[in-house]
Amino acid sequence: MEFSILLGQWYEENKRDLPWRGETDPYKIWVSEIILQQTRVNQGWDYYLRFTQQFPTVKALAGAPIEEVLKVWQGLGYYSRARNMHFTAQLVMNEHGGRFPHDYQQIRALKGIGDYTAAAIASIAFHLPYPAVDGNVLRFVCRLMGIRDNIMLGSTKQRVTEHCRHLMADMDPGTFNQAMMEFGATCCTPQSPQCHTCPFSAQCYAFQNQLTDTLPIVIKNVKIKKRYFNYLFFVHNQKTLLEQRSGNDIWKNLFQLPLVECDSTAFDIEQYLAEQHIPYSAAREVLALKHQLTHQTLFVKFYQIDCEELPIFFPHAFPIPIKDLPNYAVARPTEELLKRLKEEG
Numbered sequence: 001m002e003f004s005i006l007l008g009q010w011y012e013e014n015k016r017d018l019p020w021r022g023e024t025d026p027y028k029i030w031v032s033e034i035i036l037q038q039t040r041v042n043q044g045w046d047y048y049l050r051f052t053q054q055f056p057t058v059k060a061l062a063g064a065p066i067e068e069v070l071k072v073w074q075g076l077g078y079y080s081r082a083r084n085m086h087f088t089a090q091l092v093m094n095e096h097g098g099r100f101p102h103d104y105q106q107i108r109a110l111k112g113i114g115d116y117t118a119a120a121i122a123s124i125a126f127h128l129p130y131p132a133v134d135g136n137v138l139r140f141v142c143r144l145m146g147i148r149d150n151i152m153l154g155s156t157k158q159r160v161t162e163h164c165r166h167l168m169a170d171m172d173p174g175t176f177n178q179a180m181m182e183f184g185a186t187c188c189t190p191q192s193p194q195c196h197t198c199p200f201s202a203q204c205y206a207f208q209n210q211l212t213d214t215l216p217i218v219i220k221n222v223k224i225k226k227r228y229f230n231y232l233f234f235v236h237n238q239k240t241l242l243e244q245r246s247g248n249d250i251w252k253n254l255f256q257l258p259l260v261e262c263d264s265t266a267f268d269i270e271q272y273l274a275e276q277h278i279p280y281s282a283a284r285e286v287l288a289l290k291h292q293l294t295h296q297t298l299f300v301k302f303y304q305i306d307c308e309e310l311p312i313f314f315p316h317a318f319p320i321p322i323k324d325l326p327n328y329a330v331a332r333p334t335e336e337l338l339k340r341l342k343e344e345g
């Protein structure tokens with residue numbers, strides 16, 4: 001049987017009875033979608049009823065003081081949602097004559113409304129064919145189609161949106177979107193999806209290939225920290241300074257040349273030596289490299305500083321013959337320096 005027929009039948013038989021179900025007023029659809037962005041259905045239920053009772057129209061919301069709006073929102077968290085709604089309600093009053101825009105692009109342009117919410121409002125209130133792809137829909141379609149791309153990527157969302165666009169062709173867009181979200185939320189759940197009662201099991205790639213535990217692929221975007229390391233390679237009479245790393249940081253207990261860590265690439269070796277009153281005869285950059293760790297990108301530079309005597313400025317550093325450097329455990333960037341020194345004899 002066709003996908004849209006199966007989906008429509010499933011939705012008719014299984015949809016939950018929610019206070020915003022069947023709503024066609026774009027304002028109330030908007031309120032429900034914003035509340036549900038970061039809130040579970042059970043918790044959002046009362047807030048939706050209270051909010052729409054207190055502010056039954058976009059005009060009522062626009063005319064209310066922001067303090068009153070925040071009071072009704074109290075306890076729901078993510079207060080920027082309430083502030084954006086208030087701002088947008090006033091904009092709808094001032095620039096759209098109090099009428100919620102009927103056009104997807106205009107809805108999408110409103111503050112606090114992203115792709116998903118714009119598609120939900122446009123499809124449910126105005127029957128416009130825009131797929132609303134939330135996390136539930138992403139999971140369902142990735143399993144159904146066997147999509148192995150990371151669902152945290154925008155390109156994956158785009159791909160799933162395109163699939164949905166084809167799948168929704170035979171259905172009312174608003175019903176399609178609500179049915180897809182409902183199916184993902186209640187049947188094709190993250191853990192223990194109900195495959196044995198699922199109307200799509202015969203055509204579901206994940207089920208047919210025992211991949212329901214594997215799909216969808218979720219690789220969270222880990223924030224990569226940038227760090228800027230400047231190593232000082234003092235040279236005097238075939239000797240240099242070395243120190244051991246300590247503290248709760250990378251490369252703990254490994255050895256290194258004296259290190260100056262900065263917030264950016266703006267490090268001037270001559271200025272640094274002058275400011276620290278470290279006497280030297282010549283200073284130059286001898287190696288620059290980028291080193292990638294799991295959660296950090298290191299921008300590393302080595303400076304060779306020829307001097308009349310090794311400075312006593314670095315309290316934990318100790319002098320060693322340069323030829324002994326390879327005997328110490330060092331991190332990869334310093335290994336690169338040693339390799340370079342060896343090549344240059």
Ligand code: SF4
Binds near residue numbers: 144188201205
């Ligand atoms: S068979 Fe299972 S994994 Fe596939 S769509 Fe249905 S519930 Fe989801």
